[in-house]
Amino acid sequence: MMAVRAGVVAMVMPLTLLSEGALAARPQPEPLSRGPEPVLALGRFAGYGHGQTAVTYDPKLVPAGSAAAVAYVPTADGRASVQLRAQGLLPNRKYGAHVHTNACGAKGEDAGPHFQHVQDPKTPSTDPKYANPRNEIWLDLTTDGQGNGFSRATVERRFAERRPHSVIVHADHTHTGAGHAGQAGPRLACINVDF
Numbered sequence: 001m002m003a004v005r006a007g008v009v010a011m012v013m014p015l016t017l018l019s020e021g022a023l024a025a026r027p028q029p030e031p032l033s034r035g036p037e038p039v040l041a042l043g044r045f046a047g048y049g050h051g052q053t054a055v056t057y058d059p060k061l062v063p064a065g066s067a068a069a070v071a072y073v074p075t076a077d078g079r080a081s082v083q084l085r086a087q088g089l090l091p092n093r094k095y096g097a098h099v100h101t102n103a104c105g106a107k108g109e110d111a112g113p114h115f116q117h118v119q120d121p122k123t124p125s126t127d128p129k130y131a132n133p134r135n136e137i138w139l140d141l142t143t144d145g146q147g148n149g150f151s152r153a154t155v156e157r158r159f160a161e162r163r164p165h166s167v168i169v170h171a172d173h174t175h176t177g178a179g180h181a182g183q184a185g186p187r188l189a190c191i192n193v194d195f
């Protein structure tokens with residue numbers, strides 16, 4: 001415990017000194033050109049309610065009290081990474097997950113369709129030309145023996161004017177064949193993400 005605390009102090013102290021003393025005396029460097037800020041959503045699953053980040057619609061498969069984190073990290077090459085981490089789900093189970101257009105609501109359907117870079121004129125979109133993991137963001141995961149899971153997807157084009165608002169967790173891994181591409185069974189849970 002003491003060693004850890006000493007280590008943290010050692011890391012923080014020079015930064016404090018720099019910001020208060022040395023840095024102020026120097027000419028300020030040119031601001032770095034930066035992309036959009038990363039976004040992190042973090043919540044424990046519970047029933048729907050105003051301001052609830054993580055909503056479960058099926059507590060048997062996504063138990064109340066289990067948790068999820070979604071990170072959206074723009075990268076220097078103009079793309080972005082989306083990561084989903086879940087904790088406390090059922091052990092050794094496959095879950096589907098995607099980025100959806102709307103915020104979480106009282107029902108799973110409220111989150112709307114999958115976010116698509118190029119929008120399928122037909123709804124629901126089950127054409128693999130549109131419903132595929134390059135045009136959509138798929139975050140399927142398989143939990144370990146403790147019910148923990150992780151997945152990551154690359155977003156080829158960063159979200160701009162048209163932004164998604166949630167990640168939906170589904171009962172099955174995502175199908176890919178024509179006629180049912182993108183489908184992954186019932187909507188079990190939803191995480192609001194301010195992409």
Ligand SMILES: [Cu+2]
Binds near residue numbers: 099100114168170
């Ligand atoms: Cu979905």
